[in-house]
Amino acid sequence: MYNDLKNATISDQVEKLTTCLVETLSINGTKGEVEIAKKIENILRSFPYFEENPNQVWVQYLPGDRLERKNVFARIKGKEDSKKTIVFHSHIDTVGINDYGELKPIANNPEKLLDFFKGWESNKEIQEQAQSGDWMFGRGSVDMKSGVAVHLVNLLFFIENRDQWSGEIIFMANPVEENQHTGVITAVDELLRLRKEENLEYIAAFNNDYIAPLYPGDTTKYIYTGAGGKLLPCFYVYGRETHVGQTLTGLDPTSVTSELNRLINNNMELTEQVEGEMVIPPTTLYQRDTKDFYNVQTATTSYLYFNFMIYESSPKEVLEKLKKISIAAATNVKKQYEKQYDLFSKKNNLPLSSCSWDMEVYSFEEYCYKLHKQGIKVSDETARIVANNSNMEPRMLCYEIVNRLRELDQQVQPCIILFYAPPYCPHNYLKGDCERDDLVLRAVEEVINEEEHFNKENFEIRKFFPFLTDSSYLSLHDTDEEISSLISNFPEWEKIYDVPVHKIRDLNIPALNIGVYGEDAHRWTERVYKPYSFKTVPLLLRKMSLKTLNS
Incomplete structure (x- = not known):
């Protein structure tokens, strides 16, 4: 895969990878989640850095999982032996494709879907978007194969420019986000292990789960410095x-x-x-x-x-x-x-x-x-x-x-x-009450101010990502008393849905979302807007990461 990427522009790199990932259906609860993990692992191993350092790509199996699903990790180091570390993470599963009806056979074929929507007169707005060439269609195109692609492209950038940054970057791709979140829950132990064994100092985790207009005509691009929680x-x-x-x-x-x-x-x-x-x-x-x-x-x-x-x-x-x-x-x-x-x-x-x-x-x-x-x-x-x-x-x-x-x-x-009952998603946000939080927030604000000035994009920083997200499981603000009340009113917590709440609170990584942009996630008209998602988002994340690691 590396040979297809090395001479391409950033937009073309993201588009190639997004198409490649969409073509593999990874519907939650199917073997497709295993297949997409293997594909991502193979893409990573095609990068020269990981050919030279094969042990820096590894997988973590979900314990007791009947499908043998797994998290995929990769780790790279910058020019100096700094322990500052940021995490790039995305989920790799999608919802099903029954909503595509007769189009199910091409639900994972962006090119054929684009041709269909170009001639689809039932919705003029979607037809015009298809004809513009600025949108990619397909299950997972916006939620969130394009997000995985962005992180892979940026990982390649940081590999090829190791002389420009200090510290470490950990990439992780997690299954089972669309219902139980057991991928990222399992990953908590791995992140804690790395911190303990390698003395890592986690500064921030960057998710790029999709964002969308919050109302008709909304063109604002939202940056989220935390995650809303969920109870059932x-x-x-x-x-x-x-x-x-x-x-x-x-x-x-x-x-x-x-x-x-x-x-x-x-x-x-x-x-x-x-x-x-x-x-x-x-x-x-x-x-x-x-x-x-x-x-x-x-x-x-x-x-x-x-x-x-x-x-x-x-x-x-x-x-x-x-x-x-x-x-x-x-x-x-x-x-x-x-x-x-x-x-x-x-x-x-x-x-x-x-x-x-x-x-x-x-x-x-x-x-x-x-x-x-x-x-x-x-x-x-x-x-x-x-x-x-x-x-x-x-x-x-x-x-x-x-x-x-x-x-x-x-x-x-x-x-x-x-x-x-499950699932339970903790809520968290960047409080700004310590030097680390101030550093991350300052880097985010500086980058989006530059982007607004030069590219006339309109941004807004908010605390809580409005949809459910794996970012919930990287930090937790509830007290012991509040957690105890949850567990006491959750039948057989440890056996049915043992969220490691104390470990999550100990991990305490600020979890931000700088998302790819599109519309109709979880619908058969799902699509991602390429100009922002394939170019602006990777550059935003690249600049924020550099500022955070080099400060």
């Missing part, structure tokens, strides 16, 4: 089943999850107010009862979980807020049942009878304590459930644990149990 709060609702002929004497759990959904889903009042940042409301990702066949009995249990972004709040604060909402939902449902039962009795000339629609509300930690007081060995039960359901989808495994504990409850009554 889950609600287990146990009602009171009944025959449909006696429906008002039961307590339908779907009524409760529906009320929870109404109070939480897309509720901007539940988002944090962070000045200058784009904050995203909680979003429903799953809601259904647990009946698996038809009959005329109402449901017994119902499940609901949300995507919940966090920026400065802790998991403990979110849990407290959602518990209050759960109490409100239970109260609202109770009042509705009382009202409808009263009307039912009057319309049918029936005497009122005593019927309760009260519900208890627990956090997972509180519910476990309740069972503990009954003499139930909660930890033994939860461990057994995990051992017997090793292949179960992680979120459903958490629900299976909660359901089994409810079955053991000797004082069972209708209730809501609130807990967390």
